[in-house]
Amino acid sequence: MSGLNPVAAAESQAELIIDLAALVANWRSLAARIAPAACAAVVKADAYGVGAEQASKALYDAGCRVFFVAQASEGVRVRAVVGAEPAIYVLNGLIAGAGRLDPYVAHDLRPVLGSLEDLRIWSASGLGRSIKAALHVDSGMNRLGLPHGESLTLAGQVGALGIDLVMSHFVSSEVSADPLNAQQIAGFDAVRAAFPGLQASMANSAGLFLPQRPFYDLVRPGYALYGGNPTPDAPNPMRAVVTLRAPIIQTREIGAGESVGYNAQWTARRVSRLATIGVGYADGLLRALMGTDARIGGEAVVAGVHCPFAGRVSMDLTVIDVTDVPGGVRAGDMVELLGPTITVDDMAARAGTIGYEILTNLGRRYARTYRR
Ligand SMILES: *Cc1c(COP(=O)(O)O)cnc(C)c1O
Numbered sequence: 001m002s003g004l005n006p007v008a009a010a011e012s013q014a015e016l017i018i019d020l021a022a023l024v025a026n027w028r029s030l031a032a033r034i035a036p037a038a039c040a041a042v043v044k045a046d047a048y049g050v051g052a053e054q055a056s057k058a059l060y061d062a063g064c065r066v067f068f069v070a071q072a073s074e075g076v077r078v079r080a081v082v083g084a085e086p087a088i089y090v091l092n093g094l095i096a097g098a099g100r101l102d103p104y105v106a107h108d109l110r111p112v113l114g115s116l117e118d119l120r121i122w123s124a125s126g127l128g129r130s131i132k133a134a135l136h137v138d139s140g141m142n143r144l145g146l147p148h149g150e151s152l153t154l155a156g157q158v159g160a161l162g163i164d165l166v167m168s169h170f171v172s173s174e175v176s177a178d179p180l181n182a183q184q185i186a187g188f189d190a191v192r193a194a195f196p197g198l199q200a201s202m203a204n205s206a207g208l209f210l211p212q213r214p215f216y217d218l219v220r221p222g223y224a225l226y227g228g229n230p231t232p233d234a235p236n237p238m239r240a241v242v243t244l245r246a247p248i249i250q251t252r253e254i255g256a257g258e259s260v261g262y263n264a265q266w267t268a269r270r271v272s273r274l275a276t277i278g279v280g281y282a283d284g285l286l287r288a289l290m291g292t293d294a295r296i297g298g299e300a301v302v303a304g305v306h307c308p309f310a311g312r313v314s315m316d317l318t319v320i321d322v323t324d325v326p327g328g329v330r331a332g333d334m335v336e337l338l339g340p341t342i343t344v345d346d347m348a349a350r351a352g353t354i355g356y357e358i359l360t361n362l363g364r365r366y367a368r369t370y371r372r
Contacts, residue, residue: 014246014279015334016366018050020058022239026225027059029237030208037215040066042204042222043078044091049284049362050226050242054370057081059225068112068220072100075109084108089134089165093118093144101125112136112167114144119154119161128162135198137191139168139184148191155194165218166191166198173206174232185214192216205230228355229345236343242359243339244366246279246300248331251322260319261311265292272310273323275302277335280316283363285337287313288351291321298350300335301342303327307335 031039041064047055052074056067060082067088069075075088082088088107093114094100103109104127113119114136122128135158138145145168146154168188172178185202192200200216205224207214209231221230229236253273260266260274277300281287289298291309298309300320307320322329329335338347344355351358 013367014244014277014283014365015369016362017243017245017339017369017371018054019239019241019243019371020054021372022227022241023050023055023225024058024062026227026238026241027062027064027221030205030219030221030224031063034203034208034213034215034219038066038218039064040068040089040201040218040220041225042068042220044068044070044074044222045360046074048222048226048356048359050359051368051370052077053081055225058372060086066218068222072103072109076103076107079107079109087132091136091144093136094121096121101127104131110134112144113161113163114138115146116150119146122161128160130162132162132164134165134167134201135163135195137166137168137188139187139191140171140180141169143169145169148187151191152194158195158198164199165201166195167201167218167220170202170204170207173204173210174230176206176210176231176233181210181214182212185212188214223356223359226359227344228359229343232345236345240338240340240343242344242362244279244337244362245334245339246277246318246337248275248329248333248335249278249317250276250331251329252276259311261290262314263312265290266311267293268310270323272321273325273328274310274319275307275322275329275333275335276317276319278317279337279363280314280318282315283365284358284361285313285318285363286351286353286358286361288353289313289318289347296350298337298347299342300337301339302329302333302335304341306341 041059056078065086089110112134136145137151201218202214203219205221224230227241290312291297305325310319310321348355
């Protein structure tokens, strides 16, 4: 990415490599899976941390014509790179306040209307005559969207509001046997029947792999596009998009019984060789990845060897145990934190979280490279 100053580039800096070819391959494989339904791309939160502009442009070039963001400001960024043609829906809906509708008008963004208040604002604005919108119906999340009953009272009025899409969102689509999936689909089918003219959309990444195939007219994957596993109980069908490599800054040897890092949470059980790498929690390497005497934490891969984190993750630094790397390591060597060997889902499991949180925390200090 531009903006790297020469000093930063000369420092041995951690590097984040985003494989846009893999991103596009993931989108194409999902699109093929759900055809003839259309495949959108969810690019909220800076495209899950990988870069909204780069991801949206690559997906647009591959044929994607529908994008979802969370906030209008994100939609403005996407519009700037995809041009006038694609539909861009803003999931969080309208929030009352002066000027709130301006970006929708200036950048042709489509609000996802998720409450009677949203509908009131949209109706009063008269913008539905020139801008399309979606209707979000709540089928169980109790987060955004109109309750079923409320939504049914709107049948017949949606045309005047420019609404062309009715959508809902799964509670536990990644747990394919969860009975909630079938319940939500049945509820959504009932709502959809009340809006015969509208396109319908229900599935996120994991929803694309449900046995019920709830694809309707449009699907909304995010996580799977970025290489996350949409089927946590089966091998990951997606290609890895993110590689994170960090430089070794220093190495040292310590004796058995010596500790590493803040509050001495990790103790060497043998004479140990350690390497300090230049990445910490300020870069999104979650502190929950700390390796202590009580629990195994994160790991890095050095020359094919898995090396556990030793002690607490610091703000800018993390120590790894490289004792088992044959031939040792040197300052300047790069270690893998995410990539071909360590997946986003692996790192998340070790941090006790989900890969979504790993991706959306990817730091701003990395030297970013986009591969086509
Ligand atoms: C974030 C989001 C998605 C994408 O979900 P993934 O699990 O990342 O595929 C789809 N729909 C809605 C409403 C969302 O908020």
